[in-house]
Amino acid sequence: MFLSLVASTPALAQEQAFSLQQAIQYALENRPSLKVLRNQEQIAKARVGEIRAIGLPQVNAGVDINNNFIQQKSIVDFSAFGGGGTLDPFTITQQQLNSGQDIVLNPTYTVPEGMSGPQAITFVQPWTGSAALSGSQLLFDGSYLIGLKAASTYTQLSRKNTQQSEIEAAEQVxxxxxxxxxxxxxMKLLDQNLARLDTLLRQTTIMNQNGFVEKLDVDRLRVSYNNLKIDKDKAQRLLVLSEQLLKFQMGMPQQQAIVLTDPLNESSLENTTPKLNYQGFQYARRIEFSILETQRELAQLDQRNIKAGFLPRLVLSANYGYNGVGNSLARLLDVRAGANNTTTRNWFDFGVVGVGLQVPIFDGLRKRYQIQQSRIELENVKLGFEQLKQSIDLELQQSDATVANTLSVLRAQRQNLDLAAEIARISRIKYQEGVGSNLEVITAETDLRAAQTNYYSALYDALIAQVDADRASGALLLK
Structure with missing residues (x-):
């Protein structure tokens, strides 16, 4: 059972190596939020097809069978049709026939009792049915043409939103x-410092046992050693959290082991310099600007669509089918149909073709107010361009200043690190030679750890400033 479980378990424990660019590419392909946006792109494309289908021929077929269990009646006055009852019987004699003279007939009618005046009768059979094929074709509709264009533009907006999210994903990764x-x-530095301090602690302990140093010196080193172990535990937990965050940003399972292949050094910052002059910056390089352009186009199309509502709508339609009647369901289903439509038939065909024209005349000024709203919306989009340009200018200036500051701090911290390392080295040598104090060594080691922390913090700030600068200039995914 154990072997079968091992064989069926996915190999998530195997380490997977990533450079920064590979990690970004992995995120672009596997991040769930980006997959959702790409699905939205497909939905937008399908929406274009849905709108296009409105302008294509629409064909439908239907069959209905109805039981008129309460038949509709109408009031009919038979006397209005020239008769009010039954024809009275009359006789033509043989003598009249032999006379050779014209015979003039004067028919008389007798109205049965209760049949005089208007009568309620029905023209509906107990069972009726219909089978029809109908079709229609949109010949002209201004709103349809503009809606088709708007749907295509919306697809572009969906794609640009995905690109914006891809840039954000690259920044976060x-x-x-x-x-x-x-x-x-x-962590590496803490391990090195811990190993070095452990060696110094063991040497000092031996020296104390031999009477060369005081126990106070040993205790000081042990306190420093314990504090360093606490710092290492904190750093270890921070490292785990950092790796978990990276996997989350990449869309990778948390159980997957990961190896980062890019080294952490200043080589990637060699080409990072403040631009200082953004007068010729092309705002179209920023995806936000491109998205706003598409939104402006949609606002313009919306305004045109409302105005197109004043135009007439022309539709071609056609229907062909059969209507059936019967005094029972069996008689109705005993289909007898044909083109001659005689009384021997119980299903009769029909056909109609026509053109419908709908002309809007007055809608209570609804479109007028809609146009006013669309004009204001379009004006807001235009104001959005001004606000976005100002925001981009500010981001460029801020990123410029941040890059300059972080590079300056990094250079200073690198010098401090070199100095602190040299001071710690000399302090250890002096202590081992008996010309330095234990307190001096501890102080130097503490200063070295602080210098190391400050240096890597400055390096991280410089790298982040570079990412922000690339993001502000629209070059993050172009590298």
Missing amino acids: SKAYYSVLVAREQ
Whole structure:
């Protein structure tokens, strides 16, 4: 059973290596939120087909069988048709026939009792049925043509929204990737510092046992050692959280082991310099600007669509089918149909073709108010361009200043790190040679750890500033 379970378990434990670009590509292909947006693109494309289908021929067929269990009646006055009852009997004699003279007939009618005046009768059989084939074709509708164009434009907007989310995903993955790199590098430094401090603690303990140093020196080192172990535990938990966040941003299962192949160093920042001048910046490079252009086009199409409502609508229609009658269901289903429509038939065919023209005349000024609303909406979109341009200009200036500041801080922290490492090295040598104090070593080690933390924090800030600058200039996914 154990072997079968192992054989059927997916190999999630195998490590998978990613560079930053590979991690971004993985996120673009596997992130659930992006898959949802791509599905929305497919829905938008299907919507275009749905609207296009309105302008294609519409054909329908139907069959109905009805039981008129309460037959509709109408009031009829038979006296209005020249008769009010039954024809009285009369006789032509043989003598009249032999006379050779014209015989003039004067018919008389007798109205049965209760049959005089209007009568309620029905013209409906107990069972009726119909079978018909109908078709229609839209010949002209201004709103349909504009709606078809708007649907296509909406598809473009859906695609641009997906591109915007892809850029956001690339930004989030990049920051999470650098966070993991920094956390792993800090773990390495903590391991090195812990090993070095452990060696110094063991040496100091031996020296104390031999009477060369005081127990106070050992206790100081042990306190520093314990604090460093606590820092390592915190860093380990932070590393786990950073990896979990990266996997989440990539759309990767949390059980999957991951290896990052890009090194954490300053080489990726060699080409990062402040631009200082964005006067010639092309706003169209930002996806937000392109989305706003599409929204403006949709607002214009909406306004045209409302105005098209004043135009007439022309539709061609045709119907052909049969109507059947019977005093019972069996007689109705005993179909006797034909083109001659004699009384021997119980199903009679019919056909009609026509053109319908609908001309809007007055709608209570509804379209007028709709046009006013659409004009305001279009004006808001135009104002959105001004606001977006100002926002982009501010982002570019801010990213420029941030890049300059982080690079300056990084250079200073690198110098501090080199100095702190050299001071710690000399302090250890002096202590081992007996010319330095234990307190001096502990202070130097503490300063070194602080310098290391500050350096990698500055490096992370510089990398994040680079990502933000690429995002502001619209070049994040172009690299």
